[in-house]
Structures are given as C-alpha cells and as structure tokens.
Amino acid sequence: MDFALSDILAARRVIRGVADATPFVPSPFMTKAAGHDFLLKLENMQPIGAFKLRGAVNAVMTLPDTVGGVTCCSTGNHGRGVAYAAARRGMKAVICMSKLVPEAKVNGIRALGADVRIIGTTQDEAMHESQRLCEAEGLVEISPFDDAKVIAGQGTIGLEMLEARPDLATLLVPLSGGGLAAGVAVAAKAINPKIRVIGITMERGAAMYESIRAGHPVEVPEYASLADSLGGGIGLQNRLSFPLCRDHLDEVVLVTEEEIRHAMQVLYYEDRIVAEGGSVVGLAAVLSGNVTVDGPVGTIVTGRNLDMQVFNRIMAGEDVRIGDLEVKGRRYGA
Ligand SMILES: *Cc1c(COP(=O)(O)O)cnc(C)c1O
Numbered sequence: 001m002d003f004a005l006s007d008i009l010a011a012r013r014v015i016r017g018v019a020d021a022t023p024f025v026p027s028p029f030m031t032k033a034a035g036h037d038f039l040l041k042l043e044n045m046q047p048i049g050a051f052k053l054r055g056a057v058n059a060v061m062t063l064p065d066t067v068g069g070v071t072c073c074s075t076g077n078h079g080r081g082v083a084y085a086a087a088r089r090g091m092k093a094v095i096c097m098s099k100l101v102p103e104a105k106v107n108g109i110r111a112l113g114a115d116v117r118i119i120g121t122t123q124d125e126a127m128h129e130s131q132r133l134c135e136a137e138g139l140v141e142i143s144p145f146d147d148a149k150v151i152a153g154q155g156t157i158g159l160e161m162l163e164a165r166p167d168l169a170t171l172l173v174p175l176s177g178g179g180l181a182a183g184v185a186v187a188a189k190a191i192n193p194k195i196r197v198i199g200i201t202m203e204r205g206a207a208m209y210e211s212i213r214a215g216h217p218v219e220v221p222e223y224a225s226l227a228d229s230l231g232g233g234i235g236l237q238n239r240l241s242f243p244l245c246r247d248h249l250d251e252v253v254l255v256t257e258e259e260i261r262h263a264m265q266v267l268y269y270e271d272r273i274v275a276e277g278g279s280v281v282g283l284a285a286v287l288s289g290n291v292t293v294d295g296p297v298g299t300i301v302t303g304r305n306l307d308m309q310v311f312n313r314i315m316a317g318e319d320v321r322i323g324d325l326e327v328k329g330r331r332y333g334a
C-alpha cells in the first residue's frame with residue numbers, strides 16, 4: 001500500500017479551479033446540540049452537487065492522452081463526477097449503475113453527455129459490467145473509491161478543513177467504499193496526528209464496518225436506503241481504501257433510516273441546506289447520541305443530488321417509499 005500526503009497535495013494542484021474549495025461554515029443549531037463548535041463542509045455546493053468531483057477530476061485529468069475513454073460503476077455521484085471530468089477533457093465516458101440508483105441521479109449524468117448503462121439490482125453487478133467494458137471496449141476504469149487518484153482528490157477536503165480550523169478535534173465522515181474517509185483521514189492526521197476521524201454509515205448494508213470487524217473485505221446484502229449514496233460493497237479485491245480505513249479511522253458508527261430522515265430535516269429547517277441522506281449521517285450520529293465527540297467538530301455535507309419531490313415530502317413529514325423501504329414521516333418540531 002503506497003499512499004501519502006504528497007498524493008493529496010499533488011491532487012490539489014490538479015483540481016484547482018475545477019473542483020473548487022467549498023465553504024466551511026458553523027452550524028449554530030448543531031453547535032448547541034453537540035456542546036462544541038460544529039462546522040459543515042459544504043460539498044453539496046460543488047458544480048455537480050457532490051464532493052466526488054474532486055476524485056474524478058484528479059483521476060481523469062492525470063490519464064495519459066492515449067486513453068480513448070473512461071468507465072466506472074457508481075451509486076450516482078461518482079458517475080456524475082467522471083462524466084463531468086471526461087466532458088471537460090473531450091473523452092468518452094460510460095457510466096454503469098444498478099436499478100437502485102435514483103432517477104434524478106441517472107438523469108443528471110445523462111445531461112452531461114455520458115453513455116449510461118443500467119445493469120442489475122446491485123452496485124456489484126454494475127461494477128462487473130464496468131470491468132467487462134474495460135476489456136471489451138478498451139476503456140480505462142475509474143473505481144469510485146479504490147483508486148489512489150480518487151482517494152487523493154477526496155483527501156483535499158481534509159486539507160481545506162484543517163487549514164481553516166487547525167484546532168478541529170473530531171471529523172465525522174460519511175462512509176461507504178471509504179475513498180472519502182481514507183483521503184480525509186490521511187490528510188487530517190498528517191496535519192494533526194491527534195485528531196479523531198470517525199466514519200459514519202447506515203445500518204442497512206454497512207460494508208466497510210463489517211469488513212473492518214472481520215479483518216478483511218466482506219460482502220453485505222444491499223438494500224434501498226435514504227442514504228442511497230452509501231450503498232454497495234467495498235469489493236472483495238479491495239487494495240487501498242480498506243487498509244487505509246482500517247488503519248486510520250478511529251471508529252465507525254452506524255445510524256438508522258429514522259435518524260437519517262431527522263438529520264435531513266434538521267439541516268433543512270435549522271441551516272436551510274438541501275442535502276441527500278448519505279450526506280447528513282455525521283449530524284445524525286451526534287443527534288442520536290450514537291457517538292460522543294470532542295470539539296471542535298467538522299463534518300462533510302457530501303452531496304445534494306436527490307429527487308426534490310421525495311425531499312419535499314420528507315420535509316413535510318410524509319411517509320416515503322424507497323424501493324422496498326418504507327420510511328415513516330414525522331413533521332419537524334412536532
Ligand atoms: C460516495 C458518497 C459518499 C461515500 O464516499 P465513499 O468514498 O464511497 O466512502 C458519501 N456521500 C455521498 C453523497 C456520496 O456520493
């Protein structure tokens with residue numbers, strides 16, 4: 001395993017001006033709830049509405065000119081980042097996704113001119129199709145999380161947070177395949193070795209959590225979730241994001257669908273921010289008491305790409321159905 005702060009510093013130079021530095025703002029409500037300064041890194045404000053632009057741009061821009069095109073599997077946001085970066089470079093992009101990916105995310109990717117393929121009902125099936133395309137069509141595959149360039153791009157978020165607030169004691173990082181958490185943890189701990197970096201994910205399909213417990217990558221069943229961006233496995237052949245998360249995360253904490261729904265409402269009604277389920281798990285962990293933190297605390301609001309009809313209904317306190325999942329509504333403040 002060969003990954004270091006220098007990779008992240010190099011990524012910062014590559015992505016400058018494309019995947020821009022985002023605001024890092026205090027949340028008065030969460031500061032009160034946590035009993036410490038609580039800051040939000042607003043990656044929902046990236047041009048594609050999610051942090052994944054950073055890793056995708058770093059990976060695509062550093063490919064040699066001889067590469068004819070790129071492919072990836074995605075729960076939606078990585079595909080959007082790759083499509084955006086490939087379009088900027090004038091490269092062909094084929095994005096493979098499962099039927100679990102919400103229509104709003106699929107449409108966003110099509111709008112960027114990428115070739116979209118919907119395959120199967122799990123992220124793993126989409127991954128196999130993307131790997132098949134590499135051989136069949138001579139495309140280069142860009143993993144959503146198990147790729148040094150992708151991890152380095154995501155790690156630039158850690159640099160920006162620590163530069164803005166060197167006194168941060170805890171980072172709460174949404175966790176799925178672990179590219180984000182790995183990059184952010186390496187960056188943050190290089191600057192402040194004492195900082196605690198905690199990965200947060202949803203109870204339904206916590207692949208990295210189960211893999212760290214088992215000591216090796218394991219497969220977990222995949223379910224519909226409000227945090228659709230956190231779905232999918234980490235890959236049984238995982239080479240980079242698993243060992244980095246295992247070695248650098250201090251803890252992994254789980255949250256329920258109910259806790260995610262509530263945190264989405266808190267972020268909207270208290271901070272006036274529209275965010276998808278996968279991006280509010282840091283708030284959910286604190287509000288539910290599932291984690292105890294030292295301050296100041298930083299969390300990453302990772303994305304905003306959701307179906308606004310569904311979002312409106314959740315905010316109104318209505319029940320919503322996502323695949324086979326029934327999420328009970330509750331009016332905020334009621
Ligand atoms: C991909 C994604 C995550 C998780 O990132 P990993 O690198 O897979 O752990 C979190 N939130 C959003 C919105 C995402 O798109």
